[in-house]
Amino acid sequence: MVKFSCEKIDLVFAEIAKTAALYIPSNDKNNKAVFTKWQKGTKLCDSHNTQIGPKDLFFPQTEDLMAFKASNKKIEIIDTRKESEDFVIFGVRACDVKSLEILDRVFLSEPRDSYYAMRREHGIIISLACTRPSEACFCTTFGIAPSEPGADISVWKINNEFFWQANTKRGEELLLKIEHFTTPAEPSEVEGEKQRISVLMKRLPLANLSTNGFGKGKTNELFEREEWAKLSEACLGCGTCTFVCPTCQCYDIKDFNTGNGVIRYRCWDSCMYSDFTKMAHGNNRNTRKERFRQRFMHKLVYFPENNNGLFGCVGCGRCISKCPVSMNIVKVMKKLGGNV
């Protein structure tokens, strides 16, 4: 473990940015935190978490997969992939670190998604322990500890100092690069802060939310529950909750006609949309209720069913603060799981 004083952070960022693209949470002109590509003058903000997680850097909202060009009755297939460059993301919260594990289960299991895999291989993640969780945070429900954020390097900000702990070989290599800005530190120096965060988490309004009643084997019990009708009543069927969610992973593949060829691209899709997974025979979920149920059943039942009990939600609270009608996974869990 190493430490350095907060004033040096811009120097450290500059050093990292010499060899890799660096993304840090910075305020946009509306004062909202977004992962921003660092350049001289980009300021780290002290916001609690970014508007949208780091998902986009690994699984972009739209990306070209390949292109086709037709000439003289021949079709040429063009590989549009760009060599992925190395990049570093700083300031990823524990929930978002965990969200990548969930995405990995989807994209890195066979058949492996080479687009995602390439970015995962090239990306180094530096996490950041939470100092000031929001009222909407409930990561602890899923066993996530914001005091131990993990990833390649764990970072704690305590008073006027940063503490960086490498957890992987890549993390260690990166610490070597910034060696001349840091001094050695003892793990015991962050113990107090870890304690403080753990105590804080217990005081959050959603601290007692439990996953009881959800998970593997609950499909039959939950699928036909009559509460779904009421829960989905106000839902607009927009894609906000899916698009701000760091773990939502569905996409659509489309062709864009360029005039003399086609660009095949993929883009995020939402199970809340009426044309989601539309097939020749039509849709398999025709009502708002069925689509609404799908999103929550996927996170709380189907995903754990297929992934050894791992839930598909990390409790980041984004859907809570962004849903236009304030309907969200917590309200669903309280209603169906019967917990307070």
Place this chain on the structure above:
Amino acid sequence: MQKISRDKLIKKASNLLNSGIVRCVLGWKRGEFDYDITPNVFTTEKELIDDFVWNDFCGANLSKYLVSKTQGVDGKILVFLKPCDTYSFNQLLTEHRFDRERAYVIAVPCEGMADINKIKQITNEGISSIEFNEDTLSISTLYNEEPIKIAYDRVLSERCLNCKSKKHVVYDELLGDDGEILESNRFDEVEKIEKMSSEERFEFWQGELSRCIRCNACRDVCPACTCEKCVFDNPESGVENKASANSFEEKLFHIIRAYHVAGRCTDCGECSRVCPQNIPLHLLNRKFIKDINEFYGEFQAGEKIGMRSPLIDYTTDDIEPNEAVNRRDS
């Protein structure tokens, strides 16, 4: 703070429910915190007493829900409408989206709604409770010993700061006193944008619209967007797209949407309220409203049921189509 009390609304609704005049009540339901309110259909007095809310966060415009909630069931639905919501209600009726007889409108006077984003800019995250006082909100957080007192005006939402009317244009019953149509400054921002050079203006909109994540919340919440199948959801339409492949498509969606609601948008402000990316969509709509006012005389969509918008009505006095270009170039 709202002047009419929650109790008064509950009492009114309970009486109408219990006497069988209405079948159910479309209102606002409390959430996990003091500000996350969900539109809800209440069917019993007990549900109302347990969960109904009327406070500074009841921004959601309930009128559009009448389109779906009046379908397939009989009886009247009681709906609570704020002044701006009544314009949407009329506009929906003008477009024959539901049957007037199926709604029992209770007009609720409104002091303006608070914007939780503005509050969080001041208090930061970690709000544990909100107390509503006459001219202030008292916000307790997990991180401050003392509640933070904020003057109500500082956190009023943009649309309420520029409220066009405190008058309800339709109702079956009015609670309290009705207000007036107001002289608002709602076109000031539009004027600023009009004064920009075309490059500046392009840059301004590029900056705003490039943040769009195509979640469609602005469309889905909009009371003027009630097509049963939107072109953007229809794979056969040729413009369907779930994400913006490039900056042209980004703007295309918003331009098509703005044109489609032109002359029908009542400026209820819901699009900007719900946008997760804080894009000032109301400015696009207000540009159209301002132009319509200037070209065809003052027109407020939803003011009366059955009014024809100047854009679908022809008179021999109509200005020439190139007038907009002439004005821009002069």
